[in-house]
Amino acid sequence: MAILYMSIGILLLLICYSFYKRYVPVQGIKKVTTVDCASTTISYVDVRHFHEMKQNPCQKAIHIPLPYLERQHAEIPYKEVVVIVPDSISRNLSIRQLKKHGYQVKGYMCAERCV
Numbered sequence: 001m002a003i004l005y006m007s008i009g010i011l012l013l014l015i016c017y018s019f020y021k022r023y024v025p026v027q028g029i030k031k032v033t034t035v036d037c038a039s040t041t042i043s044y045v046d047v048r049h050f051h052e053m054k055q056n057p058c059q060k061a062i063h064i065p066l067p068y069l070e071r072q073h074a075e076i077p078y079k080e081v082v083v084i085v086p087d088s089i090s091r092n093l094s095i096r097q098l099k100k101h102g103y104q105v106k107g108y109m110c111a112e113r114c115v
Contacts, residue, residue, distance in 0.1 A: 025088070026095045032082050032107035035060055043076045045069075046084040047094045048111060056111055058084055066090050066097075073101045083108045 035044060035058060044061035046053055053063055061084055064072045081103050085091040087110075095105050 021096060022089050022092060025092055026099070026105075029095055029105055030107045032109050035082075035109075041078050041080055042106060043078040043081045044084060044109075045076055045081050045094075045098070047090055048084065048086045052086050052111065058109075066094055069094060069097050073098065073103070076103065080104045080106050082106050084111060085109070086111050 036042065044058060046058055046061040046063045047066040047069060048063075049065050050063075062076060064075065079102065081098060083091065083094050083098065083105060085094060085108055091108050091110070095108065098105055
């Protein structure tokens with residue numbers, strides 16, 4: 001019986017962690033409204049899918065879709081980044097993933113339906 005309760009507890013912890021990672025915003029990250037073309041130390045990372053990026057491209061951004069960010073984060077030239085995202089869930093996931101790899105996320109830009 002104790003093993004059953006422990007299994008249920010572990011399952012609930014995993015569900016809570018997944019909920020937190022996706023839906024709770026990262027504190028201290030501000031919304032950016034324009035691309036600073038003069039900056040040479042900030043990378044703009046577009047994590048939108050290919051079809052979303054084609055509709056509203058950002059010429060200065062490095063395009064790495066969110067599912068590929070884990071294995072292609074080394075392609076980002078500077079440690080200070082601004083993330084271009086399609087929605088709030090992508091914003092939370094990409095910021096957490098970049099912070100895990102040592103990047104300083106200076107802000108985010110919402111392309112469509114970000115709150």
